[in-house]
Amino acid sequence: MTRDDAVLAFERHATSKISKAEDLSAIGTLGFRGEALASIASVARVELVTHTEDAAAGTRVAIEGGRMRDVKDAPHPRGTTIAVRDLFFNTPARRKFLRSEATETYHLTNLVTHYALAHPEIAFTLTNNGRETLRVAPAKDLRERAYQVFGAQFLDSLLEVNNAVSEPTETSFSLPQIAKVQGFVSAPRERRTSRDAQFLFVNGRFVRDRLIGRALSEGYRSILPHGVYPVALLFIEVPLEEVDVNVHPAKTEVRFRRAAAVADTVRESVRSALTSAGYAATTEIRESPSTAIAEEVGEDVNESHHVKGIPDRAIHSGREIFALKPQPQQEPIGFGVATATQLDSFTDEGPPILVTRVSASPTTLSDESEIKSEELRSAIQFPRETGEAKAFPDLPPLDSALRFVREGAVESLSSNIRPLGQLDESFIIATDDEGLLLIDQHVAHERVLFDKYRTLEASRRAESQQMLIPETFDLTPAQTTAFDAVAEELESYGFELMRLSGRTVAIKSTPADLPASEARNVLAEVLDTVDAEKRGATRANLRDEIAASLACHAAIKVNLPLAPEKMRWLIDRLLMTSSPTTCPHGRPVILRLATQDILKGFHRI
Template sequence: MGRIRILSDQVANQIAAGEVVDRPASVVKELLENAIDAGATRIRIEIEGGGRKLIRMTDNGHGMGSDDAMLAFERHATSKLRTSDDLLQIATLGFRGEALASIASISRLELLTRADDEPSGTRIEIVGGKLTRVEDAGGPAGTTFTIQDLFFNTPARRKFLKSEQTETSHVTALVTHYALAHPDRHFELLSSTHTLLNAPPVAKPEERIYQIFGRDTLDQLLPMAAERPFDHGGLPEPPPWKRDEHYEPPTPGHLRLSGFTAKPELQKLNRNSIYVFVNQRLIRDRLILHAISEAYRNVMPPTSYPVMLLFLEMPPAEVDVNVHPAKTEVRFRQPSLIHDFVRDSIRYTLMKARPAASFLSALGASPTASQALMPGQSEHEHLTEITPPSEYLDSEPPSAQAEAGSAGARSFSAGAEPFTLAAPILPAEAVHLPFAAAAAALSAFAAGAVGHTGPNGQPVLPQQAEAEPQENLNALASLKPLGQLRESFILATNDEGLWIIDQHVAHERVLFEKILRERAVEKVQRQRLLMPLLIDLQPHQMVLFAGIARELERNGFEAEPFGPRTIAIKAAPIGLEGRSLERMVAEVLEQAEHEQTENLEAARTRIAASIACHAAIKVNMPLDPERMRWLLSELGKTEHPTSCPHGRPIALRYSWKDIQRAFQRI
């Protein structure tokens, strides 16, 4: 008997399902795109257990007749292609004809559909790819899919799913994306307990943004619009059209860009707020992401990301959407033209608004900016590299912006290897030297005294040859404050030398360890607010809040839902109030979205670090001598007084011997 065999249809469908369906959100995406292609103006989605137990999608599209309903579950059966030439002119979201067969092979599926011109509908039931029932049934015009027990017959695939909150968050984000792309349709998403998203149809994209993100976000977005032909260069001035009820498709042979881009002060820690659509298809593309990063170069810190809603419209022949089973990646026929057009259009919008460049962009080149991310990275610091979420690991990072321009843009669409961001390799001496010795070595280096060699002939830092014994951690308590430098740094002295202490990160370290100690015995000090603080959240953030609500409570918060998209904070840890409290909650939710796979200990330290950062003494805050003495004393009692929870140094010491050496006393 030969070695090569033809796989059964069931096995082939399960293999295809592994390419098309990797989580409940993938099922929702395929069904949602089919509903949009069917002309549905109202789409209702219900999920249970994050989509693992139940996904039910109902639309009012044109529906299917009995024969079409049966054929829809055959592999490569589609109503959207006829010949191979049609692959070059794809104008629909779905076209492969394998999604339904793949979904049916790994779930318990029921289809109820009725065409507009049919007197009755059709009900079909399929379990694990096997047809179990076909019958006539009544129902409204349109289609209803009911998917139950996803991956019930493929347990190896099921075990890779995340928690219910995580899977629900992915589904919510996906539906939100398509609601943004199709403001003229009604989208409704419900879980087993409440409504996650309800977006009635509106006339303009800005109205949809207001529905989903609120007034604050909309006020910080700049509308942009531009159009140019494919056949010659030159960026025309954006025309004053808007994507509303008077919308017209792009001029034949033209490329059109529209949407909204953020003012520089609206910054995020990851790319999750960058929405890119090509011919109304949600995509992730390294070429477009690189163009966006280039447009914001020197305007926004390289480790921060803008909020952006970007629509690209072009002739279907100019973009190949048949390059990925899940249809999330595309290939452009003229990649450099697309790259430069997107970059220049965004730059034009920013230049027209004349936003001021953030001073933090100058700090992006500092060594601190390339250290590994520590738990609890503060949103307003932007001084560490952020590893993108898993769905963007195949995208080009902004840190790779090394003069790419038009020529470099071609390589980004050629399928480069996935990237990861890692901490730079530092010299061993910088890692293993004691804090005091390292600080003194840097001082000696500045004085030009480096160049000694040890007994084995290896170069050594000067302070290694004559290092003082490492003082215990209580030595910081002996510091005598002399005053403040720009009301941000404390100048202090003791027998060891002169010290400069960053008052904000010093207090941050003190509070961080205090919070962890109190959290361990569940005795975190809290204060009740005179009036509850109401914070509006996006639908997927409500899901994230439900997942971390218990940990927030253990850290001194008293918060609860106050409506479908609002939380009310009635109590908070001491030191947090007003705007700082609101920023801290927003930061924790954004980090929860970024770190969805972290363990409980990482989440605990991240939340504690965020609380400490926002409750700590700020820069540009005058301190009296007694307050400075208290801070230095408390810093000396901490376990790690050398760095804050984010890895930034707290104090620099200019030792007594270094001072003598600088004055040529020794």
């Protein structure tokens, strides 16, 4: 900048990007009011040094607490450098509310990381107390910049998302997209228990938007279990007039004019990337099953009306009762079925209701009187009950027992809990003296392991398993800041970690109950979710967070069949824990449906 511009830049609103009222509805810059530099200069000691290419000398401007102290020539290469020191030196009341040095460093590291990801063409260097935390050279694209920031291992687990070049599929809309979605999402094996590893940008601005987060999770529907989240690095571009960025002081939240359309675009883009990689089905039925099935069999059933000897009522009955899905290389088959009463009382009088094959040359029935009852019974073929075909009409709506279900109380549990089986291979159905119990097997085992880890850590007897080949793990800049604070606690739980050059860590040993394949995920989750505020908390809270993460990853998963002995063992161990009714994250473990409530539901009392 020239000297006049350098001095003028510290005036409030001098750098505003708004020249007319209409500009407020089409904001494309990170800031637009022109108050940031003036605001920081009013509460800190700020020095700006700048030099244009054709100027004989550079310009140095010094401001303290909003007052200009000095303007003079200074040597400087082409460009501008701004130094901020002694933040809130003149407002001690505000300075008191600053977090610890580690916490503020964590936030600054995250901020620089976001800007580095949003602008691959710019080089960034972040140095903290003489240690270089981040250094990235200009990159040709987002993939190269992601490699610079997160490392090769992170990049290997990513799938590219780009709805601008994706081919239309049966699961995507054919209408023009309202948003352009580019970036990367993780394969299902790379997942987290929080959204901290999701980097979302709207028109180059980092945001924490619930709408986009939900749309991203919806793209992984039926692929990831409930409670876990994918890693994502997504850039969404929408017309400037379609988004309002001025709804939050930090501008980390935005509002879309057509929110549903943006959510659909994000979901379909992510789903398309998963489909291309083979993690999702290539087709899915959008219609209700009854409508789709009726359309599939409608034409074939109508064609069978000209078959002689079959009453129309039988044809219509078959269409209403059966849902037929045509198979490859097989002619469609139409069914008509006699009722049990008609079947038992069959005589030679009157035309029977038969199953006939519909073909190009319709088959007519010969003399029905020659067909014996036994032959008729063997000739009738009943369709198999499958997901696409129903042998009976749907049941009417049933009363829900939801109002009777409640969380199990500790004082109501007894040792006489008997497992009966599993529901969806995820929940243990059991009974005790008071009624039915439904136990979430994952969080139940999570509670058992949590208490075990805390007991071993307190006694300093953590059990470890040595890895045959140490696994290396590339930390992000923010994780590097967190690692030094939690490394000692991780080792107390059985991890053996070695800091290598740069931001690389080697995992040499893991806790005994933790599968080796989950070691990287646990370490990443602990460094991500044990955020700045928690790192500044007591050591006991920090240990609880680590134990909860370890227990979550080591616990048995949903959709896992359990033998009766295993269910019995899990229930017995659960009853011995410190809090058998809640998991370490606060979710309920046991739901109860008491016998009294069952009797009330059936109006017996």
